[in-house]
Amino acid sequence: MTANGGGATLAEKILARSGGLERVVPGQIVEGSVDLAMMHEQGAQTVAPFHQMGAQRVWDPDRVVIAIDHWVPASTEGAAVLHRILRNFASEVGLPHFYDVGRHGICHQILAEDGWVVPGDLAVGTDSHTNMLGAMGAVATGIGPTEMAAVLALGRLWLKVPPTIAVRVRGKFAPGVTAKDLVLRILGEIRTTGAAYRAVEFSGPTIERLSMPERFTLCNMTTEMGAKTGMVAPDATTLDYLAPIAKRPPRPLRPDADATYERTIDIDVDDMPPMVACPYSPDNVRPLSEVAREHIRIDQAFLGSCTNARIEDLREGAALMKGRQVAKGVRFIVTPASTKIFDQCLKEGIAQVFTDAGAVFTNSSCSACFGGNMGILAPEEACASSSNRNFPGRMGAKEARIYLMSPAAVVASAVAGEVADPRALA
Amino acid sequence: MRSVIEGKVWTLGRDVDTDQIISGKYLTVIDPNELKKHVFEIALPEFAAGARAGDLIVAGENFGSGSSREHAPQAMRAIGVGAVVADSFARIFFRNAINLGIPAIEAPGVRAIFATGAIGRVDLTAGRVTNVTTGASVAFPPLPHHLLDLLEAGGLVEKVRRELEARGGSSPGPG
Numbered sequence: 001m002t003a004n005g006g007g008a009t010l011a012e013k014i015l016a017r018s019g020g021l022e023r024v025v026p027g028q029i030v031e032g033s034v035d036l037a038m039m040h041e042q043g044a045q046t047v048a049p050f051h052q053m054g055a056q057r058v059w060d061p062d063r064v065v066i067a068i069d070h071w072v073p074a075s076t077e078g079a080a081v082l083h084r085i086l087r088n089f090a091s092e093v094g095l096p097h098f099y100d101v102g103r104h105g106i107c108h109q110i111l112a113e114d115g116w117v118v119p120g121d122l123a124v125g126t127d128s129h130t131n132m133l134g135a136m137g138a139v140a141t142g143i144g145p146t147e148m149a150a151v152l153a154l155g156r157l158w159l160k161v162p163p164t165i166a167v168r169v170r171g172k173f174a175p176g177v178t179a180k181d182l183v184l185r186i187l188g189e190i191r192t193t194g195a196a197y198r199a200v201e202f203s204g205p206t207i208e209r210l211s212m213p214e215r216f217t218l219c220n221m222t223t224e225m226g227a228k229t230g231m232v233a234p235d236a237t238t239l240d241y242l243a244p245i246a247k248r249p250p251r252p253l254r255p256d257a258d259a260t261y262e263r264t265i266d267i268d269v270d271d272m273p274p275m276v277a278c279p280y281s282p283d284n285v286r287p288l289s290e291v292a293r294e295h296i297r298i299d300q301a302f303l304g305s306c307t308n309a310r311i312e313d314l315r316e317g318a319a320l321m322k323g324r325q326v327a328k329g330v331r332f333i334v335t336p337a338s339t340k341i342f343d344q345c346l347k348e349g350i351a352q353v354f355t356d357a358g359a360v361f362t363n364s365s366c367s368a369c370f371g372g373n374m375g376i377l378a379p380e381e382a383c384a385s386s387s388n389r390n391f392p393g394r395m396g397a398k399e400a401r402i403y404l405m406s407p408a409a410v411v412a413s414a415v416a417g418e419v420a421d422p423r424a425l426a
Numbered sequence: 427m428r429s430v431i432e433g434k435v436w437t438l439g440r441d442v443d444t445d446q447i448i449s450g451k452y453l454t455v456i457d458p459n460e461l462k463k464h465v466f467e468i469a470l471p472e473f474a475a476g477a478r479a480g481d482l483i484v485a486g487e488n489f490g491s492g493s494s495r496e497h498a499p500q501a502m503r504a505i506g507v508g509a510v511v512a513d514s515f516a517r518i519f520f521r522n523a524i525n526l527g528i529p530a531i532e533a534p535g536v537r538a539i540f541a542t543g544a545i546g547r548v549d550l551t552a553g554r555v556t557n558v559t560t561g562a563s564v565a566f567p568p569l570p571h572h573l574l575d576l577l578e579a580g581g582l583v584e585k586v587r588r589e590l591e592a593r594g595g596s597s598p599g600p601g
Contacts (some may be wrong), residue, residue, distance in 0.1 A: 147522070396451075
């Protein structure tokens with residue numbers, strides 16, 4: 001059932017306000033004023049164009065966050081140079097909100113846990129998974145570094161108002177099923193191009209019950225659907241999460257009841273099993289139990305990334321890990337999404353649980369997710385991962401196989417030494 | 427920017443993501459002349475050594491999906507790629523390419539009419555891509571004016587530079 005009453009979707013409402021307009025329609029081009037701009041290492045490529053533009057200063061330094069995360073601390077000379085460029089730029093133009101080594105974390109997690117994005121915002125970042133922050137009830141999207149230079153100079157950018165796909169979810173997760181399984185299930189339906197240039201708006205009773213970390217996981221992987229942004233309308237859960245941390249007052253907007261959606265997808269999760277995305281695409285999704293029956297040996301397991309390395313994910317993983325051992329021949333890498341989460345893991349004994357089991361517990365970073373820092377795969381190898389992409393070459397060799405799954409399933413796979421269903425451990 | 431671009435075509439399949447254009451291991455490289463040695467290393471290994479300035483890339487659906495890395499179009503610009511034409515683009519790659527002054531043309535059906543080595547012609551104003559070798563062609567909706575202006579200026583850097591200069595050379599203050 002598609003509502004078609006001429007009301008506005010959440011993305012349309014936010015982009016209208018951002019553009020200073022009463023109403024916008026899909027396809028319209030809007031000059032939006034940016035509420036928050038985030039840069040990670042790719043921001044080093046923003047510096048030269050910023051100067052070439054002849055810009056003298058940043059439009060609003062209190063709305064700019066720099067959070068280095070891909071190579072932290074610098075693991076190569078090249079990375080050290082990128083960090084140096086950013087530090088110099090931050091002091092030269094006066095950007096105070098720099099999360100340097102020691103306070104670092106994955107850029108999206110930093111924006112979330114320090115309340116940098118609030119409901120109603122238009123937020124942009126130099127990373128494609130900026131979509132995650134749409135969980136705040138914001139339009140949050142990734143842009144490239146040259147475009148970021150223009151944002152720093154002008155405080156605005158053009159955006160084509162996207163049509164919105166509504167994803168309405170009802171039902172309760174069965175034991176062993178998580179928000180990650182839900183987003184994989186949705187990816188299996190929307191596929192990697194199905195939401196291209198579109199906004200994805202999640203709603204329904206199941207979504208209303210999800211915690212903010214679960215909503216982050218959902219919105220994070222709308223990037224893999226090709227979406228411009230993934231969002232959840234702000235409610236009490238959003239406002240409660242932000243109350244102690246919000247950097248600015250929330251301006252919550254909600255979609256109209258008669259909003260016009262391009263497409264509506266209804267999902268009932270009552271009977272949904274754990275899911276897995278098989279090589280070599282995040283939309284190659286199958287029920288995990290079915291894939292587990294194929295006894296696919298793994299060489300590495302990775303519990304990390306902006307998708308699934310929050311304290312809730314690590315607690316869940318540690319609860320399953322406790323008293324068990326990582327299978328012989330498996331390298332299990334556990335990487336918290338931020339330094340704050342890392343500290344919390346030390347306090348709660350979570351780090352100890354993983355290291356006792358034979359896992360390596362690393363400092364916060366993007367870690368093995370992107371194949372450029374650590375945990376790189378050789379051609380013949382396979383990895384069970386809580387991250388978001390399994391394209392050829394994502395974690396190293398182009399032949400290496402990556403299976404995307406929930407944190408619980410990653411732990412189950414690390415224990416079994418093969419792609420495994422977490423319900424087998426429970 | 428010329429409104430008609432002609433060059434030798436290199437073809438790629440669908441879903442060529444940015445990891446296959448510039449692998450994650452090169453993300454700390456910022457010199458475009460170094461990057462261009464590794465462009466399409468995974469998707470089309472013979473491209474980096476064989477491509478010449480003015481060559482065209484013709485790809486299937488969802489070209490440039492994945493990460494926001496501008497290294498991908500940067501490397502293409504360093505080679506001097508004349509235009510990238512695809513059945514469809516992922517949004518960040520599309521913006522990055524246009525921002526760098528590379529015509530990115532979405533022409534559904536284009537992949538099917540080309541093979542590597544053919545001569546392609548892109549007419550930006552008429553909205554048509556032609557395989558000069560075979561005579562086949564497909565139409566596309568011409569780019570909106572503000573994007574043509576951006577390409578005309580040579581990319582976003584030059585466009586913003588002109589805008590700031592017109593204002594007196596400095597960025598606006600907060601608020």
